[in-house]
Amino acid sequence: MNRSERDASWELPDGDAVAPPATREVRSEEGIEGVPAISRRSLLAGSVGLTLGSLAVSQEASAQNAGGTVRVAEHGARHANRVGSLSQRLYSLPSVVADDVAHDPSVVPPSIARQEAEIVRVDLETVEKEARLDERASFRFWTFNGTVPGPLVRVRVGDTVEVFLKNREDSWLMHNVDFHAATGPGGGAELTSCAPGEAKAFRFKALNPGLYVYHCAVPPVAMHVANGMYGMILVEPEGGLPPVDREFYVMQGEIYTTEPFGSEGLLNEDYDKLLNERPEYFVLNGHVSALTDHYPMKANVGETVRIFFGNGGPNHVSSFHVIGEIFDRVYLNGSVTKPPQTDVQTVVVPAGGSAIVELKLEVPGRYVLVDHSLSRVERGLAGWLDVEGEEAPDIFEPIAS
Numbered sequence: 001m002n003r004s005e006r007d008a009s010w011e012l013p014d015g016d017a018v019a020p021p022a023t024r025e026v027r028s029e030e031g032i033e034g035v036p037a038i039s040r041r042s043l044l045a046g047s048v049g050l051t052l053g054s055l056a057v058s059q060e061a062s063a064q065n066a067g068g069t070v071r072v073a074e075h076g077a078r079h080a081n082r083v084g085s086l087s088q089r090l091y092s093l094p095s096v097v098a099d100d101v102a103h104d105p106s107v108v109p110p111s112i113a114r115q116e117a118e119i120v121r122v123d124l125e126t127v128e129k130e131a132r133l134d135e136r137a138s139f140r141f142w143t144f145n146g147t148v149p150g151p152l153v154r155v156r157v158g159d160t161v162e163v164f165l166k167n168r169e170d171s172w173l174m175h176n177v178d179f180h181a182a183t184g185p186g187g188g189a190e191l192t193s194c195a196p197g198e199a200k201a202f203r204f205k206a207l208n209p210g211l212y213v214y215h216c217a218v219p220p221v222a223m224h225v226a227n228g229m230y231g232m233i234l235v236e237p238e239g240g241l242p243p244v245d246r247e248f249y250v251m252q253g254e255i256y257t258t259e260p261f262g263s264e265g266l267l268n269e270d271y272d273k274l275l276n277e278r279p280e281y282f283v284l285n286g287h288v289s290a291l292t293d294h295y296p297m298k299a300n301v302g303e304t305v306r307i308f309f310g311n312g313g314p315n316h317v318s319s320f321h322v323i324g325e326i327f328d329r330v331y332l333n334g335s336v337t338k339p340p341q342t343d344v345q346t347v348v349v350p351a352g353g354s355a356i357v358e359l360k361l362e363v364p365g366r367y368v369l370v371d372h373s374l375s376r377v378e379r380g381l382a383g384w385l386d387v388e389g390e391e392a393p394d395i396f397e398p399i400a401s
């Protein structure tokens, strides 16, 4: 049984055909229900928690900034005057009180059992908010529904998807949404372009099954994406995907800050680094340690897990890999209409692209999700898949010396 099917909070009342799980994630201003409590707890978590020496690097970066406790906190002023003078600056405390945008990877809508197409309503609210970037720094994220990535939308091929987009009143900028799953100009971007406080809607018919990215497409598009405005929609094929024990939702992204990786305080987005495609941070699900300290994925020996993996980018191709495991099945590029590839070590996922991977778990322990362009681990990108259960010495064991 799918994990999400066991989660009563996702059960829809009979006949509630037009209220998909995505719409249920919108209600709280904090994003998904239950996130705030976890967020507060996560603020107490200390380390980056990566396995490949990143802590040493970030400590070094922090030392380099030891004298730099003064941080520019007036983010809005920078858009008009990107340099600013000291007198314009505000003092910002380290971000231990910051909000959190990380999307819980285990929050996945249930698989679709129905045989006929329906109308599915998707409510998206664009929310800009300062939130945790790592244990020392915060960043002004731009989000769908307060999380990075935005909610995973799940529909069936042939469904009509009605997208209602609202740009919150306290936004500073216009936003919209381009659905890669839509057939039509801009994927709906022009039809949904909203100034702060505005709301617009459009509908599209999901003609092609697969796993598709959506993102904001207001210029400069790369900036809207880098700041967190991406998510995915799964268009299930007729008959659905084969059942698995657990499903997870993971997206890679890049964050471009003026300050070097590991700096303290409220960090500033950097347009020059964005144009030069030189991010300071690479992250899974929004921020450093979102999928390690904060939301490690959990499963049991004997289970098969499926990861819906997307790359928001905006610029860099991902070489998605799970250290210590082999993907038993890969739906390359999120294409579900051909049989999956089998027995794959690393999957190339383009910016604005996706893959669906499935792993049967035989040996307990911690498996680390990475981009095998491994320098990115030193810039924040890692996730944990913690597997509990019986040891399997016939598959993996030490040799006594």
Ligand SMILES: [Cu+2]
Binding pocket: 142, 174, 175, 176, 216, 217, 218, 224, 229
């Ligand atoms: Cu935007």
